[in-house]
Amino acid sequence: MRTVNEVSKLTGVSIRxxxxxxxxxxxxxxxRTxxxxxxxxxTALERLQQILLFRELEFPLSDIRAMLEAPDFDRKKALTQQVELLTLKKQRLEAIIxxxxxxxxxGDIIMGFKAFDTKTIEEYKARAKAEWGTTKEYAEYAEKTGDRSAEDEKNTANDLMKVFAEFGALREHPADSPDVQSQVKKLQxxxxxxYYNCSDDMLMSLGNMxxxxxxxxxxxxxxxGAGTADLVTRAISAYISSK
Incomplete structure (x- = not known):
């Protein structure tokens, strides 16, 4: 674990x-202590790296949060896109230089303005962003969360963690026990x-993830507590299998 001061020194991101x-x-x-x-x-540092790369590419913070929290977000795929975008920026800067x-x-000769054209970069950024918004679940997620304040979003995330904490209190129970299965229904x-309509298929995908x-x-x-995620996965599998 690192303190906020240590993370700031490590990454160059201000404490504020x-x-x-x-x-x-x-x-x-x-x-928190x-x-x-x-x-x-x-894990938090890995997420910060993704944030900083997206910020380097001038994505708004709201877009970054939406992409990172998209159900189908793929870190490796995103990193590949980021490298391609950064390469485009590098080529543009080299052309300007x-x-x-x-x-x-x-001397005093009018130069061409092609080096200053950002159209290619903007088009690629739009395609990269669209990668995470193609599912109906994402569209519903965007609609449901669009009007939430940052504080509301944080409270919702904390409430979700409370649901998992309740799973943790049931770690000694079999995954197919009534109490655990009731908790699966609560999660769904x-x-x-x-967030979005959590169908049984989506629930199963989440459970595996x-x-x-x-x-x-x-x-x-x-x-x-340790083992909670594995219990949730097994409990969801038992829930779907029982239908």
Whole structure:
């Protein structure tokens, strides 16, 4: 775990910015000390890297949060897109430098303006952003969360973690026990009410992801204790199989 001061020194991101990211629900610390100090784990740092890359590409914070929280977000795919976008920016800057040097060498000559054209970059950014908005679940997610304040969004995320914490209290119970199965229904209702229609197929996909994806697993286990994510996955599987 790293303190907010340590993360600031490591990444060059100011403490005030890290505090703001927490306030708007973009980068929530893994935990807080009894005194209320923020602590960040490796999962939080990985998310911060994604945020910084998207910021370097001038994506608005609201778009970054939506993309990172999209149900089908793929970190590796996003990184590939980011590299391609950064390469386009590099090529554009090199063209501008070359044009400026040419102006110095040749004197007062009107240069071409093609180097300053950002159309290609903007078109690619639009396509990259669209990658995470093609599912009906994402569209519903965007509609349901669009009018929420940052504080509302953070409270909703905290309430979701409380649902996983309740799973954690049931870790000694069989995955197909009535109490655990009731909790699965509660999770499905919560996602439907607050994010998007959580069909049985979507619930099953989420269940597989909760234990397979390191970031999800760490967050869920942080809320409910070690083994919670695995219980949720098994409980969802039992729930779907019983239908």
């Amino acid at each position: 910015t890290l505090q703001y990211y927490d306030k708007i629900g973009l980068l929530i610390p893994a935990m 009894d005194a209320g100090y923020r602590l960040y784990d490796d 070359e044009a400026a040097c040419e102006l110095i060498d040749k 209702r919560f996602i439907t009410d607050n 909760y234990s397979a994806d390191d970031e999800f697993k760490q967050n869920i286990d942080s809320a409910g």
